[in-house]
Amino acid sequence: MSATVESLLAGSERLPEVPAFAAALRHAGREGFQQQGLPTTRLEDWRFTSLAALAAHDFAPGAPGATLDRGELARRVGPAAGPRLVFVNGHLRPELSTPGELPDGVIVGGMARALAERPELVEPNLGRVVRLAGQPFAALNSAFLHDGALVHLPEGAVLAAPIELVFATVSGAAGASSHPRVLFVGGRSSQATLVETYLALGPAADLTSAVTEVVLADGARLDHYQVQDQPENAFQFTAVAAEQGRDAHFSTHSAALGAAISRSDVRATLGGEGAEAHVAGLYMADGSRLVDNHSVVEHHARHGTSRELFKGILDGGSRGVFAGRIRVLEGAMKTDAHQMSSNLLLSRDATVDALPQLEIYADDVKCGHGGTVGQLDADALFYMRSRGIGLARARSLLIYAFAREMVERVKPTGLRAQLGRLVAARLPEGDRVLETA
Amino acid sequence: MSAKGKGTPMLEVRGLHARIGDREILKGLSLAVNPGEVHAIMGPNGSGKSTLAGVLAGRDHAEVTAGTATLDGRDLLPMTPEERAVAGIFLGFQYPVEIPGVGNLYFLRTALNALRKARGEEPLDAVDFLEVAKEKARLVELDPAFMNRALNEGFSGGEKKRNEVFQMAVLEPRLAILDEIDSGLDIDALRVVSKGVEFLRSPTRSTILVTHYQRLLEYVVPDRVHVMAAGRIVLSGGRELALELEKKGYAWIDEEAKRGAWAEPARVSP
Numbered sequence: 034m035s036a037t038v039e040s041l042l043a044g045s046e047r048l049p050e051v052p053a054f055a056a057a058l059r060h061a062g063r064e065g066f067q068q069q070g071l072p073t074t075r076l077e078d079w080r081f082t083s084l085a086a087l088a089a090h091d092f093a094p095g096a097p098g099a100t101l102d103r104g105e106l107a108r109r110v111g112p113a114a115g116p117r118l119v120f121v122n123g124h125l126r127p128e129l130s131t132p133g134e135l136p137d138g139v140i141v142g143g144m145a146r147a148l149a150e151r152p153e154l155v156e157p158n159l160g161r162v163v164r165l166a167g168q169p170f171a172a173l174n175s176a177f178l179h180d181g182a183l184v185h186l187p188e189g190a191v192l193a194a195p196i197e198l199v200f201a202t203v204s205g206a207a208g209a210s211s212h213p214r215v216l217f218v219g220g221r222s223s224q225a226t227l228v229e230t231y232l233a234l235g236p237a238a239d240l241t242s243a244v245t246e247v248v249l250a251d252g253a254r255l256d257h258y259q260v261q262d263q264p265e266n267a268f269q270f271t272a273v274a275a276e277q278g279r280d281a282h283f284s285t286h287s288a289a290l291g292a293a294i295s296r297s298d299v300r301a302t303l304g305g306e307g308a309e310a311h312v313a314g315l316y317m318a319d320g321s322r323l324v325d326n327h328s329v330v331e332h333h334a335r336h337g338t339s340r341e342l343f344k345g346i347l348d349g350g351s352r353g354v355f356a357g358r359i360r361v362l363e364g365a366m367k368t369d370a371h372q373m374s375s376n377l378l379l380s381r382d383a384t385v386d387a388l389p390q391l392e393i394y395a396d397d398v399k400c401g402h403g404g405t406v407g408q409l410d411a412d413a414l415f416y417m418r419s420r421g422i423g424l425a426r427a428r429s430l431l432i433y434a435f436a437r438e439m440v441e442r443v444k445p446t447g448l449r450a451q452l453g454r455l456v457a458a459r460l461p462e463g464d465r466v467l468e469t470a
Numbered sequence: 471m472s473a474k475g476k477g478t479p480m481l482e483v484r485g486l487h488a489r490i491g492d493r494e495i496l497k498g499l500s501l502a503v504n505p506g507e508v509h510a511i512m513g514p515n516g517s518g519k520s521t522l523a524g525v526l527a528g529r530d531h532a533e534v535t536a537g538t539a540t541l542d543g544r545d546l547l548p549m550t551p552e553e554r555a556v557a558g559i560f561l562g563f564q565y566p567v568e569i570p571g572v573g574n575l576y577f578l579r580t581a582l583n584a585l586r587k588a589r590g591e592e593p594l595d596a597v598d599f600l601e602v603a604k605e606k607a608r609l610v611e612l613d614p615a616f617m618n619r620a621l622n623e624g625f626s627g628g629e630k631k632r633n634e635v636f637q638m639a640v641l642e643p644r645l646a647i648l649d650e651i652d653s654g655l656d657i658d659a660l661r662v663v664s665k666g667v668e669f670l671r672s673p674t675r676s677t678i679l680v681t682h683y684q685r686l687l688e689y690v691v692p693d694r695v696h697v698m699a700a701g702r703i704v705l706s707g708g709r710e711l712a713l714e715l716e717k718k719g720y721a722w723i724d725e726e727a728k729r730g731a732w733a734e735p736a737r738v739s740p
Contacts, residue, residue, distance in 0.1 A: 416567040419527050420581035420637065421555035421588065430580070434571025465580075 044094040045176040058160040062175025069169040095122030095209030115194025123211040144181035162246040163274040170242040170270035174212040181214030186223035195226035204235035215245040219253035233267040240268040247275035254282040263291040279305030289316040299328040303337040310339040315439035318351035325354040332365040341372040347383035356388040372402040429460035486537035495521040497701035506673040513698030514720035523649040527561035556588040558644030566630040569621040606639040635666035652686035664689035684716035699727040
């Protein structure tokens with residue numbers, strides 16, 4: 034057996050009933066995935082990302098009731114600092130979740146329940162922001178639409194504590210697939226932080242295709258984080274799509290630390306004047322792993338600002354792909370857009386393909402991009418060693434120094450510390466790297 | 471002052487040859503530094519001074535092709551840079567490296583504790599270390615603000631050199647090799663460098679000052695002065711040799727070297 038379009042869709046026809054609009058989205062997802070099929074390297078967007086490794090595996094939808102050990106969960110994500118929803122194979126598991134305290138009118142809950150009880154909050158936005166065309170895994174995710182998270186903030190709601198969503202794909206003997214779905218709707222001038230963590234637990238190789246849609250009304254603000262901390266046999270496909278109103282502020286920051294293949298597609302649409310988007314990502318890979326970050330930042334209106342920063346650390350025979358497109362549409366005057374990607378190659382066999390693209394249809398804009406690919410600085414290594422610091426430690430210090438910026442821009446303190454630990458844990462003598470003088 | 475021949479030299483270099491690529495830079499260099507001595511190595515640009523400093527500290531830019539170098543009788547050449555640091559060597563860099571993302575003080579504590587661990591001593595905790603660091607910062611008049619910045623990042627030339635001396639004062643090496651620590655320094659900074667060197671002056675420690683100028687030697691009085699030319703030490707003497715060089719410049723040395731005046735072992739003045 035191997036993963037094929039039909040085997041990946043198996044089970045999607047036997048899902049619980051949902052309102053008509055959601056059923057239509059499932060249908061569109063099935064058709065979209067069937068029509069597009071598994072992408073090949075002949076497609077521009079998948080030129081450097083071969084999915085051949087998928088073919089060696091077989092996946093079936095992970096069981097909603099699969100066992101997730103509480104101790105393991107706590108070890109991986111720490112104690113909840115605020116509301117936390119835990120999903121196993123895409124299904125909300127209330128007994129593992131922490132409701133937290135929420136202001137009046139704020140909804141942080143399961144998508145299945147929201148579809149049943151508050152479809153009017155879901156219907157206007159679900160499936161509207163993410164594109165299925167050209168994104169086969171977003172289509173696959175939609176074909177399995179049944180549960181996930183809905184976060185809904187009324188006008189003016191401000192959440193101090195981060196909302197945490199933990200998605201664990203848990204396999205048994207055979208590989209599990211799961212399709213987490215998130216819809217975040219921020220009312221005017223609302224403000225929140227959303228942290229998604231993706232884990233894969235269990236012996237077999239798992240596949241996760243996740244979609245997060247974000248709608249920000251005028252003046253709304255969301256700081257969004259995704260931490261992918263999966264084992265090296267996992268497959269992770271993530272699509273994040275955001276639509277921003279006037280002066281809305283969206284930041285999304287990913288950390289892709291594991292998985293055999295980790296592909297992320299981020300699309301930020303700055304629809305209203307003065308909107309601001311920050312797209313950032315840190316990725317680390319070794320062995321024969323591949324990490325691919327695609328992003329599109331699209332400026333539709335005047336006075337928009339966007340900043341992109343991706344940093345990759347590639348060892349062994351791993352591959353990194355960065356494709357960042359900035360589109361400035363006609364009329365989006367005074368756009369200020371910048372993009373940067375930096376890669377640190379730790380071995381001769383590691384490679385990176387960086388594809389910055391600017392498409393500008395407006396004049397009077399400020400757009401730029403830059404990129405670096407480098408190795409550890411030999412002079413810096415000698416300097417440290419000449420002071421008595423061993424080679425492994427010196428390398429780790431320099432690697433962590435490269436990643437540090439991406440850790441320090443994480444605002445929630447708990448997540449920042451956790452990300453620091455996750456990065457350090459992947460370095461020789463890494464536990465010592467985090468000590469502070 | 472102990473003279474050569476009495477006791478064992480701390481550092482003993484014999485017939486050292488080293489090349490960078492196809493170019494031979496050190497051509498049979500010999501040097502002995504006894505415990506408690508401060509030596510100055512002077513010489514024109516390109517004479518191999520910095521290569522010697524790097525080779526002694528374990529920099530792999532140059533390949534040693536012949537000769538020996540020992541510290542306290544132990545063969546230095548097979549050692550990694552970090553092993554040499556443990557053995558007691560400290561190289562003060564001509565161009566200290568900027569390392570963004572690594573805190574100055576954190577770096578120094580990591581280094582000190584790596585040395586202590588390798589020597590079988592207990593590591594210093596953050597509090598004890600800070601005490602040591604503060605005391606040494608005062609000694610070299612380093613603004614405490616620099617201690618908390620990234621390693622050498624955005625430091626001026628003088629601040630970087632001061633930071634080298636600060637590190638030296640904290641790490642307390644047995645043999646400090648300061649490579650053109652004085653270049654580009656104003657009088658104030660020179661005074662600080664000399665304080666750092668004087669602080670470490672003891673019967674069990676030694677210092678090699680690699681310098682192009684005599685000026686530093688007005689602040690740190692060396693026990694021996696050596697002149698390098700064309701990859702070897704061609705003249706050795708007391709402090710007066712530095713003054714003579716200051717008067718006559720290096721041109722005559724280059725001339726003499728070109729004529730092959732020092733094909734044989736160096737002339738040693740009293």
